[in-house]
Amino acid sequence: MSPSTASTPERIVKAAVKLFYAEGIRAVSMDAVAQKAGVTKRTLYYHFESKDDLVAAYLQTRDQPNLAFFQRCFAGTQGDVADKVAGIFRELARAAGRPGWKGCGFLRTSVELVNMPGHPAMKAARLHKRRVEEWLDGVFKAAGISTPESLARQIVLLLDGSFATTLLHRDPAYMEDAAEAALTLIRAARPPAKAGLKPRRF
Amino acid sequence: MSPSTASTPERIVKAAVKLFYAEGIRAVSMDAVAQKAGVTKRTLYYHFESKDDLVAAYLQTRDQPNLAFFQRCFAGTQGDVADKVAGIFRELARAAGRPGWKGCGFLRTSVELVNMPGHPAMKAARLHKRRVEEWLDGVFKAAGISTPESLARQIVLLLDGSFATTLLHRDPAYMEDAAEAALTLIRAARPPAKAGLKPRRF
DNA sequence: TTGTGTATATTCACTGGTCAGTATACATGG
DNA sequence: CCATGTATACTGACCAGTGAATATACACAA
Incomplete structure (x- = not known):
């Protein structure tokens, strides 16, 4: 449960949830999500195929x-x-x-x-x-x-x-x-x- | 009433109304509005201060x-x-x-x-x-x-x-x-x- | 009538910035 | 040595807004 034990994909989705909900889909860049998750954008794209993919994960x-x-x-x-x-x-x-x-x-x-x-x-x-x-x-x-x-x-x-x-x-x-x-x-x-x-x- | 008699600002707003309603605000570029209105982007900015301005005109x-x-x-x-x-x-x-x-x-x-x-x-x-x-x-x-x-x-x-x-x-x-x-x-x-x-x- | 000034209206080409997505290389554990 | 994962730095597209020059129209003086 502590942030340090959360896996990378989990941290990414958590960051995405916060940002997408707070500011909307188009208003949030993948760079912003990556930064909030404490990950490079390349890492983000390693775990999620595309922004659309991440948006879907957000709602799911x-x-x-x-x-x-x-x-x-x-x-x-x-x-x-x-x-x-x-x-x-x-x-x-x-x-x-x-x-x-x-x-x-x-x-x-x-x-x-x-x-x-x-x-x-x-x-x-x-x-x-x-x-x-x-x-x-x-x-x-x-x-x-x-x-x-x-x-x-x-x-x-x-x-x-x-x-x-x-x-x-x-x-x-x-x-x-x-x-x-x-x-x-x-x-x-x-x-x-x-x-x-x-x-x-x- | 015929399109040729409509003033330039009128034509711009009409184009904005159609595009903004059909595709949303962020999805429509000022270039797209200008093109649909048959005007250069610079002309568009002559009649409207900013995109925000045009969006407000759309709803009004x-x-x-x-x-x-x-x-x-x-x-x-x-x-x-x-x-x-x-x-x-x-x-x-x-x-x-x-x-x-x-x-x-x-x-x-x-x-x-x-x-x-x-x-x-x-x-x-x-x-x-x-x-x-x-x-x-x-x-x-x-x-x-x-x-x-x-x-x-x-x-x-x-x-x-x-x-x-x-x-x-x-x-x-x-x-x-x-x-x-x-x-x-x-x-x-x-x-x-x-x-x-x-x-x-x- | 002609010339000149001025405000309105319009054009082309450009800038600075953002953004989704990628090329390439590096690390680390099995 | 190979799969997994991470990092730096980049590409190509798009986009809001602008600079500088030009065209049009009308006013008014010579």
Whole structure:
């Protein structure tokens, strides 16, 4: 775990993750990555075929941790499914207030590579978003909601929208609106439940 | 209106709009803009101080037409406010299916300039989104909805989310989910209306 | 009418810098 | 001696912005 034990490729990817997320793909040169990783550019090119390759590695590295973050927010919030999903947006609002926050790296990368739909990083971005959507779908299915796929897509729209809008205005308040919207949408999608006294807590 | 009568600055901005929207800011060189406008680069720099200047002009040019597009979709759809707003997403879905569609130029530009919050193009992007939000706010106020500002922000989130998600997956189906979500959110925000027989048509 | 000045508009050729990627050589361990 | 890995120094392309000169147009004086 200590930096000295990390292998060279690991250190390179770590440097790439930090720089690409903080400044964007095109804004970061391979020289900059090499320097941040404490390696020569030649060494970098020994371990990664091209910049595109490294960009793909950047997103692939972030896929699991980002999904895990959502899941942690969900699990860590009290209440029913709606509250728990709203909790994701509330945590996102907190994160968006912190200095280094720059929105969603997957979305931002996909914008920079918009004319390269076959780029491995684009595929990684689509895969990540689909994984989030599928996780939400599972959550809603488990909660007995009648239209889980559609609801999952609606929540994904709110997620991506709050990333984009919050990044533009640099105002986490939009995340709170997204939380409210999520609550409304999920409550509206309640199952034709056997009208219990209270919505079941999940 | 014929190309020959357009002034040189007009032709330059038109070329910039096409190229910047189609390929992004950083991907388009000033040489490319000059060539597309049928002008020397030196002429281009005679009329625009810098690339940043031209990028700002690009977004300022698109502000009014884009808003007008939303308003046209709204006005052109039958039904109550909810239906009319949903009509925007339906029209957007049609547009997203067309070949040259590349999402929202304001959002994409703001992503490319994420580390230059004071950039004039960033200001133009924020202004545009705020104008859309304020227009929606007015629409909801006029419809007697009780929480117009909050609802307007929620719809903006769905708009930006559907731009981002549809661009990533290149699948206009997400726009339809956004339309559904908008319907749900607006209907849920109904006024504590004096329970008329039918929701008033606006 | 003609000449001259001045502001606008345009051109060609160039600079200084950046960047992705490479040629070549050197080291080190099995 | 060969595979793996690292370093120095380079190439070729691109790109934002510029220098210097030129063309056009109109104003106004002789």
